Amino acid sequence: MATKRSAWQLLEGHAYSATVDGRVSVGLGYAADDPYAVHLIVSADATAASCWVFARDLLIAGLTGTAGQGDVLVGLQPGGTVVSVVLRNGRDVLGIDLPRLPLCRFAADMLAIVPRGSEAGHVDLDAELRSLLA
Structure with missing residues (x-):
């Protein structure tokens, strides 16, 4: 039996900014070979998308409170059914x-x-170093 190495989730969300107010498609991705990161892909239509990479712990913390500073903030909204990114x-x-x-x-x-605390065991530091020095 194969061990699951990645997770993917597709969602519909509501985006808002100074110039945007409407539905967006959001894809979330996670892979064991990049255990500290989650990938968030946002697309308002089928022609363009942007990808953001941030700490998985930021997403997890934002499910029950507010987390982050700088470029990415994640927080549970009053009522507990909506999370804002x-x-x-x-x-x-x-x-x-x-x-x-x-x-x-x-x-x-x-x-x-x-699992939390086992992330370092999923990173091949030698391979990462080789790719940096190549």
Whole structure:
């Protein structure tokens, strides 16, 4: 039996900014070979998308409170059913409201693949060093 090495979740959310107010598609990705990171892909239409990479612990903490500073903030909204993700690129700010329950399932999948505290065992430091020196 193969061991699960990645998790993926597709969601519909509501995005808002100075120029955007509408539905967006959001993809979340996680892989055991990059155990500290989660990938968030945002697309308002089928032609363009942006990918943000941030700490998985930031997403997990934002499911029960507010977490982050700088470029990515994640926080549970009053009522407990919506999690807001705020993305800043230095010039623009985009907020995305997402349903909490699918995010919790995604977090559970991440933790089943790589439990907290075991992340370092999934990183091949020698390979990373070789790629940096190549």
